[in-house]
Amino acid sequence: MERNQELGPIISGAIVRTENTFKAISPADGSELGRVFVCGEAEVDAAVRSSETAFVSWGKSTFGERADRLDQIADILKGDLDWFAENETLDTGKGIGESRLHVNNCINMYRYFASVIRTHEDTFIRYDSGSASIVVREPLGVVGLILPWNAPSMLLSWKLAPALAAGNCAVVKPASAASMVIINMALRFQEALPPGVLNVVTGSGETVGNALAGHPGIRKISFTGSSAAGSAVGAIAGRNIIPVTLELGGKSASVIFEDANLDRALQYAILPIASSAGQICVSSSRLLVQDSIYDAFTKRLKAKFDGLRVGDPMDLETQVGPVIDKTQFDKVMGYIDGGIAAGAKLLSGGKRVTGGICDKGFYIAPTLFGGVTPDMAIAGEEIFGPVLSVLRFSTEEDAVRIANGTQYGLGAAVWTKDIYRAMRVSHALEAGTVWVNDYLDNGAGSPFGGYKKSGVGRELNKIVIDYYSNIKNISVANVDEAPPIF
Numbered sequence: 001m002e003r004n005q006e007l008g009p010i011i012s013g014a015i016v017r018t019e020n021t022f023k024a025i026s027p028a029d030g031s032e033l034g035r036v037f038v039c040g041e042a043e044v045d046a047a048v049r050s051s052e053t054a055f056v057s058w059g060k061s062t063f064g065e066r067a068d069r070l071d072q073i074a075d076i077l078k079g080d081l082d083w084f085a086e087n088e089t090l091d092t093g094k095g096i097g098e099s100r101l102h103v104n105n106c107i108n109m110y111r112y113f114a115s116v117i118r119t120h121e122d123t124f125i126r127y128d129s130g131s132a133s134i135v136v137r138e139p140l141g142v143v144g145l146i147l148p149w150n151a152p153s154m155l156l157s158w159k160l161a162p163a164l165a166a167g168n169c170a171v172v173k174p175a176s177a178a179s180m181v182i183i184n185m186a187l188r189f190q191e192a193l194p195p196g197v198l199n200v201v202t203g204s205g206e207t208v209g210n211a212l213a214g215h216p217g218i219r220k221i222s223f224t225g226s227s228a229a230g231s232a233v234g235a236i237a238g239r240n241i242i243p244v245t246l247e248l249g250g251k252s253a254s255v256i257f258e259d260a261n262l263d264r265a266l267q268y269a270i271l272p273i274a275s276s277a278g279q280i281c282v283s284s285s286r287l288l289v290q291d292s293i294y295d296a297f298t299k300r301l302k303a304k305f306d307g308l309r310v311g312d313p314m315d316l317e318t319q320v321g322p323v324i325d326k327t328q329f330d331k332v333m334g335y336i337d338g339g340i341a342a343g344a345k346l347l348s349g350g351k352r353v354t355g356g357i358c359d360k361g362f363y364i365a366p367t368l369f370g371g372v373t374p375d376m377a378i379a380g381e382e383i384f385g386p387v388l389s390v391l392r393f394s395t396e397e398d399a400v401r402i403a404n405g406t407q408y409g410l411g412a413a414v415w416t417k418d419i420y421r422a423m424r425v426s427h428a429l430e431a432g433t434v435w436v437n438d439y440l441d442n443g444a445g446s447p448f449g450g451y452k453k454s455g456v457g458r459e460l461n462k463i464v465i466d467y468y469s470n471i472k473n474i475s476v477a478n479v480d481e482a483p484p485i486f
Contacts, residue, residue, distance in 0.1 A: 003032075003034065004034055005033070005034035006021070006036075007034060007035075007036055007179070007180060007183040007184070007202075008021075008036055008037025008038075008039075008183070008202055009037060009043050009047060009199070009200055009201050010183065010186050010187065010198075010199055010200040011043065011050050012054075012195045012196045013195035015037075015187075016037065016043060016046075017037050018037040018038055018040065018043060020038040021036060021037050021038060022035065022038060022176060023035055023036075024036055024091065024179060025325065026090055026091075026093070027092065027093030027322040027323065027324050027325060027361055027362055028089075028093050028313050028314070028321065028360075028361045029360040029361050030360045031360070033090060033091065033180055034180060036176075037202065038202060038203040038204075038208075039201045039202050039203045039208050040203075041211050043201060044201050044208060044212055044215060047199040047200070048142055048171055048199075048212075048215050048217040048218060050195075050199055051170065051171055051196050051199055051217075052169070052217055053196055054194055054196030054197045055139070055142060055168070055169045058168075058194060058197050059138075059139045059141070059167050059168070059169075060167075061167065063117045063118055063120055064118060066117055066165055066167060067114040067115070067117050067118035067165070069164065069193060070111070070113055070117075070164060071110070071111060071114045073192045073193075074106075074107045074110040074111045074114070076192060077103055077106055077107045077110070078107050080188075081100065081103050081104070084099075084103045084106075084185065085099035085100040085102070085103050086099070086314075087181040087184050087185070088102060088152065088181050089313050089314060090181075090314075091152070091177075091178045091179075091180045091181040092149060092150065092152065092177075092178050092276070093313050093321045093324060093361070093362075094276045094277075094313060094321055095275075095313045095316075095318055095319070095321050096313060096314050096315075096316060097316055098275055098276065099153075102151060102153055102154040103153060105154050105157070105443070106154055108443060108444045109154075109157040109158060109161045109444050110157060110161045111444075112161070112445060113161040113162050113165040113444075113462075113465075114161075114165070116162075116165060116465060117465070120137075120465070122134060122135060122136045122137070123135040129478070130479045131476065131477045131478060131479075132475075132476055132478065133474065133475045133476070134473075134476065135471065135472070136472050137465065137466065137469035137470070137471055137472075138167070138470045139168045139468070139469060139470070140166070140168055140219035140243075140468060140469065140470055141168060141169070141217075141219040142168065142169050142171060142218055143163050143168045143169070143170050143171070143218065143219060143220040143221070143468065144170075144171050144172075144173065144212045144221045145170050145173070146172075146173045146209050146212065146213070146221065146222070146223040146224070146225070147159075147172065147173065147174050147224060148224045148225045149174075149175035149176075149178035150178075150280060150324070150384075151280070152174060152178045152181050153181060155224050156172065156174075156182060158448075158459045159222045159459070160172070160198070162464040162467070163222070163468050164197070164198075165468075166465050166468035166469050167469075168219070168220075168468055169197045169198070169199075170198050170199070171199045171200070171212060171218070172186065172198065172199070172201070173201050173205075173208055173209050173212050174200065175225075176202070176203065176205075177324050177325055179202050182200065183200055183202070186200045205225070205229060205233075209233065210232070210233070213233045213236040213237045214239065216240060218237075218240070218242060219242055220243045220467070220468065221234075221237045221242065221243075221245070222244075222247075222467075223244065223245070223246050223247070224246075224248075224281070225248065226248065226382075227249040227382075227407075227408075227453045227454070227455075230246040230247075230455065233246070234456075244456065245456065245458075245459070245467055246455040246456045246457065247281065247448070247449060247450065247455045247457075248281070248410075248450060248453060248454050248455040249281060249382040249408055249410070249454060250281045250282050250283070250382060250408045250409075250410030250411060250450065250454050251285060251379075251380060251381065251382050251406045251407075252282055252283060252285065252286065252408070252410055252411035252412055253284065253287075253288050253402070253429075254268070254269060254284040254286070254412070254413040254439065255288045255393075255403055255412070255413065255414050255429075256287065256290065256297065256415040257290050257414075257416040257418070258290045258292045258293045259416055259417045259418060260415035260417065260437070261415070261417065262293065262297060262300075264437065265415045265437075266300055266301060266304065268284075268413070268438065268440075269284070270304055270366075271439060271440060272285070272439060273366055273386050273387070274308060274319050274320045274366060274386065275440070277321055277364070277385060277386045278366075278385045278387060278388075279323060279384050279385065280440075281382075281384075281410060281454075282410050282411035282433070282440070283384075284411065284412075284413055284439060285382075285383060285387060286391060286403070287301075287389065287390045288392075288393050288402055288403060289390055289391070290392075290399075291392055291393070294390075294392050298370050298390055301368060301388075301390070302347045302348050302368055305347070305348035305366050305367075305368045305388075306348050308366045310353045310358065310363055310366070311353075311357060311358060312357045320363075320366055320386055321363075322361040322362040322363045322364075323362045323363075323364060323386075326362060328362070328384065328385065329352075329364065331384070332364055332383055332384070332386075332387065333364065335377065335378055335381070335383045335385070336349075336350050336367055336387060338377050338378065339369050339372070339376065339377070339378040339387075339389070342376045342377065342378070343371070343376075344369040344370070344372045344373075344376060344378060345370040346367070347368040347370050347390075348365070348366065348367065349364070349365035349367030350367045351365050352364060352365070364385060364386055366386040366388075367385075367386060367387045367388070368388050369387070369389045369390065371390075372389040374391065374405050376389070380405070380406050380407075382408070396421065396424070396425060399425065400425060400428045400429065403429055404429065404430045406452075407453045408450065408451075408453055408454045409430040409431045409432065409450050409451025409452040409454045410431060410432055410433070410449075410450040410451075410454035410455070411432065411433045411434070411450075412429045412431040412433070412434045412435070413434065413436070413437075413439050414426055414429070414436050416436075416437075422437075430451045430452065431450070431451060431454075432448065432449045432450045432454065432455075433446075433447075442460065445461055446461065447459075447460060447461040448461075
């Protein structure tokens with residue numbers, strides 16, 4: 001990413017300059033990356049109208065034409081993978097290795113939905129010898145895609161790929177804290193798409209996001225973010241009676257039984273906390289460890305946490321980067337202080353990391369709490385930072401009760417060598433994704449979404465085409481004579 005860029009909303013393939021801007025700040029060192037022009041209601045309306053115009057032809061394109069465009073987007077990403085990854089790291093502070101992985105996941109997502117729509121078939125249903133139905137899927141029109149700041153490129157692909165595959169045009173609203181990467185990506189995607197098929201609007205969620213969700217020209221909203229914000233967006237969209245997909249907060253539990261492969265469980269207990277500095281909606285921020293192995297496992301975990309390398313996310317040796325900004329830094333530190341005050345045992349971290357680049361950014365030492373009980377805020381509320389709470393359990397029933405004892409239900413994991421136990425517990429856990437002896441392995445084709453306040457709908461799988469389609473039943477009589485009804 002070039003420094004000192006002036007970027008902003010993209011309407012009909014071009015950047016639009018407005019009166020107001022905000023600074024794009026690097027979480028790594030606090031430096032200014034550039035400035036982003038802020039939309040008003042007029043720009044939101046212009047973006048939607050542009051996409052409505054583009055939809056006249058794009059909505060009539062063939063499945064093969066759309067698939068080819070998606071493959072072109074994948075080719076653009078593959079051809080300049082390192083540049084896209086560097087944009088993501090500069091804007092979000094996640095490690096460069098993780099950003100490369102995310103861009104690869106984007107490539108797979110666009111290719112996956114290209115193959116889904118290329119091989120799509122409508123359904124023929126025969127009622128009897130005299131009549132039948134043809135079930136077809138038609139695009140909705142213009143859809144609004146509202147993104148978070150933690151994994152902007154990847155989450156754009158989760159939404160944009162199926163939206164375009166189904167024949168819709170899209171207006172994307174990136175998070176203010178990670179707008180540059182999405183604008184740069186959308187500019188490059190213009191090479192593969194007709195003007196207006198993909199537009200971008202910029203600004204705060206409270207103004208621009210809400211204006212997009214409530215615009216009468218929008219036919220669907222897909223939102224990823226906090227449960228509170230998702231509830232507000234869903235209510236606004238509901239006024240226009242349009243479908244909404246919400247991928248929201250989480251407080252996922254990893255349940256480690258005494259017979260688990262503890263070496264593997266140890267690594268995957270750390271991964272969701274170190275990755276993106278724990279700023280992952282599905283991060284397993286609750287670790288439930290069986291009594292018989294609790295002390296030994298927690299001791300090993302502490303040693304690992306103490307040795308994690310915190311620093312510059314552009315350095316491949318770095319294992320934990322910064323949180324996104326001061327607001328998030330203060331929130332996470334508040335939870336850490338609250339955990340200590342509630343009686344949890346601070347085993348590692350719990351402080352700001354200083355020295356070198358860390359003096360200029362928002363770095364928190366990976367924090368490990370033991371002695372956590374389910375009633376503590378750090379055990380029940382989404383922290384969205386590098387904080388792991390370890391809780392004890394004794395029986396399988398205890399583990400399920402504790403794991404399900406939150407308002408969230410996004411992800412969970414079961415660690416055991418007993419396949420029968422693995423299946424029992426997986427079915428009992430209230431979560432949209434349950435990993436067995438694994439974590440965070442979610443590729444194209446694997447449905448992703450939550451139970452309870454973790455959201456509504458699913459992403460990643462071919463079923464999402466239905467979410468971006470009007471499903472029409474055409475009932476046909478195969479006889480010509482008049483029936484003797486009256």
